Amino acid sequence: MKRFLGFVVLVAVMAQASMIGLDALGEEQVVGGSAAAAGRGFAGGAKTGEAEGLSVVNPARMAFDTKVVFNLNFLMDLYNIQRHGEDFFTKTISMPSFNLSFPMGDFGAIGVSLWQHYSSLVREEVSDSASAADAKIEYNGSVYEIVPTYAVRLPYLRNISLGASMHIVMGSMHRSLTLGPNKDAVAEDDVWATNNADITDYVEGSWEIEHHPGYYTGSVQYRGRQSSFYFSYTTGYTLLNKLEYNFRFSEIDTLIPSKIDRHIEIPAMLATGVNYRLAKRHNVMMDLQWRVWDEDIENVAHSYDMRSITKTQNDFVASVGYQRDGSGLYYDPLWDRVAYRAGAWYKNWYIEDVYEVGGSIGANFPLGRKGIALDLALQGGKRFSESEGNWDEVFLGIRLGLMGIGSWGQSRR
Amino acid sequence: MKKKNIAFLILCGLFAALLSACLFESDDSALSSWLGDQGLPDSYKVQTLSINEMLPVSAQAYAGYTVFSGVERPLLGVQAGLTHDLVFDIAFKDSAFLAEMAGSDSAAAFIALYVLKPFYTSTTFPADSLPYEETLDLKIEWKLDKGKDKKFIDSIAEIPDSTWRSELKDWTADNSADTTYDLSIGTKDSLVKIDLPSALVEDLKQAGVACRLQLRVSAPQAKRVYRFYGTATGYVPVFRMKSVSDTDYKSVPPFRMSEVITYNDTCDGCLLLHGGVLDSLVVEYPSDKILEALSDFYGDAFPFDEGDGYDVRQAVVLAQFTFPRDDSEGISELGLPIQVVVGSFIDSLGTEIRRMEEYKLNRKLVVESGHPNMVFFDGDSLSLQVTYGMRDLINQANSGRNFKMMVRLGYPVLQAKDSTYQNYVTEDGDSSYVFFSHFDYARYDFGTTFSKPATLKLWLATKRGGEE
Numbered sequence: 096m097k098r099f100l101g102f103v104v105l106v107a108v109m110a111q112a113s114m115i116g117l118d119a120l121g122e123e124q125v126v127g128g129s130a131a132a133a134g135r136g137f138a139g140g141a142k143t144g145e146a147e148g149l150s151v152v153n154p155a156r157m158a159f160d161t162k163v164v165f166n167l168n169f170l171m172d173l174y175n176i177q178r179h180g181e182d183f184f185t186k187t188i189s190m191p192s193f194n195l196s197f198p199m200g201d202f203g204a205i206g207v208s209l210w211q212h213y214s215s216l217v218r219e220e221v222s223d224s225a226s227a228a229d230a231k232i233e234y235n236g237s238v239y240e241i242v243p244t245y246a247v248r249l250p251y252l253r254n255i256s257l258g259a260s261m262h263i264v265m266g267s268m269h270r271s272l273t274l275g276p277n278k279d280a281v282a283e284d285d286v287w288a289t290n291n292a293d294i295t296d297y298v299e300g301s302w303e304i305e306h307h308p309g310y311y312t313g314s315v316q317y318r319g320r321q322s323s324f325y326f327s328y329t330t331g332y333t334l335l336n337k338l339e340y341n342f343r344f345s346e347i348d349t350l351i352p353s354k355i356d357r358h359i360e361i362p363a364m365l366a367t368g369v370n371y372r373l374a375k376r377h378n379v380m381m382d383l384q385w386r387v388w389d390e391d392i393e394n395v396a397h398s399y400d401m402r403s404i405t406k407t408q409n410d411f412v413a414s415v416g417y418q419r420d421g422s423g424l425y426y427d428p429l430w431d432r433v434a435y436r437a438g439a440w441y442k443n444w445y446i447e448d449v450y451e452v453g454g455s456i457g458a459n460f461p462l463g464r465k466g467i468a469l470d471l472a473l474q475g476g477k478r479f480s481e482s483e484g485n486w487d488e489v490f491l492g493i494r495l496g497l498m499g500i501g502s503w504g505q506s507r508r
Numbered sequence: 509m510k511k512k513n514i515a516f517l518i519l520c521g522l523f524a525a526l527l528s529a530c531l532f533e534s535d536d537s538a539l540s541s542w543l544g545d546q547g548l549p550d551s552y553k554v555q556t557l558s559i560n561e562m563l564p565v566s567a568q569a570y571a572g573y574t575v576f577s578g579v580e581r582p583l584l585g586v587q588a589g590l591t592h593d594l595v596f597d598i599a600f601k602d603s604a605f606l607a608e609m610a611g612s613d614s615a616a617a618f619i620a621l622y623v624l625k626p627f628y629t630s631t632t633f634p635a636d637s638l639p640y641e642e643t644l645d646l647k648i649e650w651k652l653d654k655g656k657d658k659k660f661i662d663s664i665a666e667i668p669d670s671t672w673r674s675e676l677k678d679w680t681a682d683n684s685a686d687t688t689y690d691l692s693i694g695t696k697d698s699l700v701k702i703d704l705p706s707a708l709v710e711d712l713k714q715a716g717v718a719c720r721l722q723l724r725v726s727a728p729q730a731k732r733v734y735r736f737y738g739t740a741t742g743y744v745p746v747f748r749m750k751s752v753s754d755t756d757y758k759s760v761p762p763f764r765m766s767e768v769i770t771y772n773d774t775c776d777g778c779l780l781l782h783g784g785v786l787d788s789l790v791v792e793y794p795s796d797k798i799l800e801a802l803s804d805f806y807g808d809a810f811p812f813d814e815g816d817g818y819d820v821r822q823a824v825v826l827a828q829f830t831f832p833r834d835d836s837e838g839i840s841e842l843g844l845p846i847q848v849v850v851g852s853f854i855d856s857l858g859t860e861i862r863r864m865e866e867y868k869l870n871r872k873l874v875v876e877s878g879h880p881n882m883v884f885f886d887g888d889s890l891s892l893q894v895t896y897g898m899r900d901l902i903n904q905a906n907s908g909r910n911f912k913m914m915v916r917l918g919y920p921v922l923q924a925k926d927s928t929y930q931n932y933v934t935e936d937g938d939s940s941y942v943f944f945s946h947f948d949y950a951r952y953d954f955g956t957t958f959s960k961p962a963t964l965k966l967w968l969a970t971k972r973g974g975e976e
Binding site for chain 2: 400
């Protein structure tokens with residue numbers, strides 16, 4: 096466990112994410128960023144099974160689970176960010192979600208998820224004496240959600256389940272931009288005054304939902320012999336980002352901080368998906384989720400020439416996926432017990448003129464008899480940006496999900 | 509199996525770390541242009557602004573302390589119109605000795621002081637100064653309280669030093685007598701032994717069992733000040749009484765000791781500061797002119813009054829006043845340049861506090877022509893940095909405050925053209941002293957400095973956009 100914690104700390108230290116929309120909300124981890132979902136192109140919200148676990152988009156699905164599922168997801172992405180023929184690399188390691196679901200038979204299922212919904216993480220440094228460039232930029236913002244969930248199958252219509260979850264929002268935001276002096280406009284005799292005079296524009300704040308403790312998702316799921324589908328609705332809400340701006344020479348030498356609150360109107364989200372069983376253990380699936388943005392997002396900005404707003408567009412994720420379930424029999428050969436996945440998606444970001452296409456392959460490896468499994472997904476794709484400021488990003492990533500399956504509290508049938 | 513899991517996780521972690529470490533390195537120039545696309549510069553632009561003809565709305569000199577603790581290096585004598593007296597607080601209980609003394613014709617007493625040799629023998633002390641020889645006309649004053657027991661002595665020990673020092677401001681002696689002392693301070697002399705007048709000895713004879721003697725020694729006609737060791741040093745002054753013969757004596761180190769200063773320095777139309785005694789000068793400049801200049805420079809409205817009214821559009825990287833300087837009315841004790849230290853009055857959560865300014869070195873200038881913040885030195889200008897004060901003033905200009913600064917004389921400077929501005933150890937392991945560690949009890953008139961127009965120069969960093 097200690098080693099495991101060590102790994103989590105490493106993840107936290109090296110965190111860095113897409114550089115699109117840093118000043119707005121950052122990168123969104125759809126569907127809780129789980130490795131299982133990512134393996135099939137983020138589709139499969141309607142896929143039921145005995146241990147599918149919690150879905151933050153379709154809470155109703157969990158009602159069909161029969162096993163306790165605990166999973167922890169890791170993501171490592173490598174980016175090539177490019178525009179005007181210039182490019183640079185960056186990388187991310189993060190932990191987008193942690194989920195626990197606990198089926199209780201006829202009493203339904205409860206679960207909780209800790210989800211890093213949005214993250215703007217970057218730490219870069221540029222220093223070039225020839226061009227007088229001397230900058231250190233750091234964004235470290237995360238909107239975290241704790242999502243308690245309940246799902247239950249209807250008493251007589253056992254193929255239908257209802258689910259609801261509450262999203263309690265928390266998190267922090269900080270941006271630090273340290274610049275060295277550019278002495279070009281200073282007479283030679285006056286340059287001395289700019290020695291050791293780095294200035295940091297430092298912003299720090301927290302996230303919450305305005306006037307409410309959380310926002311809510313409700314969904315209904317139908318599980319058929321061949322096709323299953325769901326429909327979910329997530330309420331809109333206003334994210335409140337209370338920020339304090341500090342223009343400082345050192346931590347104890349600053350101008351008086353100014354306080355600015357950002358209000359971000361996140362629209363309601365509709366999501367639906369279908370899972371079709373082609374043959375025994377072979378599934379194809381299709382999911383769609385979309386939001387209609389009415390308002391632009393006020394940026395962290397407030398210094399230099401930074402844009403004060405990020406223009407939004409209607410965002411949606413359309414995904415298709417395939418999964419061949421693994422055999423549940425422990426004496427089958429390993430290759431047969433492995434679940435294989437593949438998928439692709441198209442995602443319109445919430446940021447105007449930014450869209451993404453991606454594909455993935457994945458697998459679920461059972462490790463031994465005790466119900467431990469490892470989800471692995473390889474993903475790749477490209478984010479296209481025609482918006483001002485944002486560059487295109489080619490990304491290649493690995494997602495790892497560590498999964499524990501148990502049948503606590505379940506009686507033998 | 510569990511171990512294998514962990515091993516796998518660790519492997520993945522290593523793989524990730526390896527990939528991040530080896531394969532990808534950010535390209536600086538691409539990052540620079542990415543920053544540009546975000547509207548972020550990759551360095552901040554520094555701009556300078558000079559504001560001429562700055563005249564203060566007020567300038568007021570404040571006298572420093574008049575009583576200093578004599579624990580370290582008290583002074584006796586007169587320098588630059590200031591008289592430095594020594595006061596000792598002595599108490600003892602010895603009925604047998606006092607009885608013996610009362611019956612003796614040859615009873616006597618003296619106070620011995622050790623000369624502060626490190627000052628006089630310092631290699632940096634002006635070489636031609638010693639020996640100092642002078643017949644001092646001393647005025648000895650005393651107050652004598654009689655007691656009966658140890659409790660009396662304890663009650664004196666319990667008086668806080670600060671209480672005693674504040675009582676000294678209203679000194680009234682019980683008795684006094686004049687005497688003279690042939691002082692000689694050369695490289696070898698270290699003891700000054702002042703025989704106390706017989707009137708004091710007679711009073712002591714009447715003391716009985718226990719007594720407290722407060723003894724004040726003044727040399728109001730002295731040519732200069734003389735420095736001695738104080739009570740918290742290895743060379744404590746000693747008060748000694750003799751009863752019958754030279755072998756029958758009692759030595760009492762003083763409980764405590766103070767240096768009392770009397771100002772006899774007047775100068776019409778002057779702004780006088782004295783060194784060593786913490787005199788200070790508070791000068792106030794109107795903010796209008798500064799804000800007007802900023803407004804012309806940026807084309808914005810000053811003071812800034814949007815939102816909470818705090819102006820964070822720019823920040824002062826450095827602010828420096830350059831004043832005219834005239835040393836002619838000054839009196840220097842040691843003949844060395846003296847640094848001028850500056851503090852600014854800034855706002856701290858609604859309270860005005862004084863913050864001492866830092867001094868950033870203009871090394872090229874210092875090496876060529878010495879530190880610009882010194883008096884008693886070549887040249888006719890004085891440059892003082894007021895960065896914290898100016899940064900605060902512009903940040904909170906909306907409050908309508910004026911700029912207020914405090915000026916004080918600091919330490920004498922031994923190496924005026926050394927760009928370190930601090931004592932240091934050379935590569936050979938030798939100490940290099942930029943400052944003389946003893947104050948110069950000088951007098952300086954800042955009348956010219958703070959009545960004639962000065963120039964304020966600001967180095968500014970801006971957070972504004974649209975200027976690139």
